[in-house]
Amino acid sequence: MAHAEPGAADGAAAVPEGPGEAAAPAASGRGAKVPGEGSFWLSEWAFPVFVATLAAGIFAGTHLYYVYRTGTFSDVAVTAMLKAGMESGSYGAAAAFGAGFLFARVIEGPMVGILDIGGSLQTGVGIGVPAMLLAAGVTAPLEHFWLALPTGAAIGFAIGALILVIRRATVNSSRNTSTFGADVMMGAGNSAGRYLGPLVIIAAATASIPVGLGSTLGAALFYWWKKPLTGGAILGAMLFGLFFPLTGK
């Protein structure tokens, strides 16, 4: 979250921001121990394989949540949508939310060269697809672990392959000169995470006065120590909440 602060880099080599571009060209294969551009690890067709493994894990994580109420790879608010569906039986909200993110990121991914796993896989495959399956009455892939893995892998492989197809048609086509707004998305994605710290403090102060004070203190200390202040805000709130429990509703 706080990576835009210098605090995120408390190490020696604090490369000042400038994400991406600086590192990308310097990286292209050198050294014998490194897989080269032509090897499997950097080949085009390895991409769907990696998407498939990640998607299989994420989908199985949702299976874990469906059965044991722990394990989704999404944020609290997004998971809450799926939970609401599981309780009320109407999955429309979670399905539309997840599918919307999945679609937007699958279009964006090949054009900017980086697939956003938060929107495409965590929200899309982890929440949107399960919500659609459950809405259609298909519960088996979510109830059985060994069915969840291949289901997730198949979905992931399809997404990866689709991205390669789009990539061929747009970015790699000879007449292309557009970056499709990669720079804009980079800036917005970078700054969005920074907002969580202050939001945590506001939520803590709303919950109770001791928890709010603890959260503020924790965040201030972390900021002073040049660490991301979100972590301090959360730890402070948790610590004070342990000694001064929130009263029940």
Add this chain to the structure above:
Amino acid sequence: MNQTLTILLESAVIGALIGFGASAGVARMFHAPKVQGMGAFRTLGELNACENDPVAHFSFGFGFFFNAWASAVGTGALTSDVDHRIVPHWAASLAMARNRDLAETLHNPRRMAFFGAGVGVVLVSVLNTTAASIPHSLQKVAADVLGPASEWLINPVMPIVFWMAAVDAGRRTGGWGTVLGGLAHVVMGNAVPGIVLGIVVGKALDDLGRTRVTRVLVGAVVALFAVSAVLRGVDLQLLHQMKVDAPGWLEEFHRATGTEPTD
């Protein structure tokens, strides 16, 4: 006991899979745009920010480990930070513990994938199995504090950040972003996908003009919005709220397909 063991074993498999895929994708990001990577722009920025220092990578991931842990305890959601931040940073930290050459460590998908799988096994198992052993008071704080905060982040903070970025990027991007963002909140419940698509479409039109690529793009976006609207019963809801009687066949269609308005 039996249940804890099941969760532990399944978590180990899941952790290995996500660690392997996410870390390989992250390493590939450093070869973009030549190679298709996956991760996120912020992940790339954060990895660059603590470049070459294993301790910086580790402590950055560690801050978010508590974040994820608190959230897992309170709500059962491990948070997106597991794939975005903790696994990549800890894998990077391990990968460069003895060798600081970036090309051989952080930018090397093979090395990152195997270290990432190892990190994932331990991390996901710990997050999923320790959640139940946490005091109730802590669970309540986690849910009451992280719940609202992340809800606000998703709506309205993230939409506004993306929206301002779209508006600042030029008139066409701002226009498409505004229209698709507003429609996306109506149709999907969150404006971010719409704004992202608005930026892609706007920039494509800026750079390429009206070509086959941009026309297909716009067509796909329109189709997505139409399908989402029907799936969520937004059309029916719109008619109700405008106090217009919905035609019987439309109501019947939504009832038959189970796509009636939910909220």
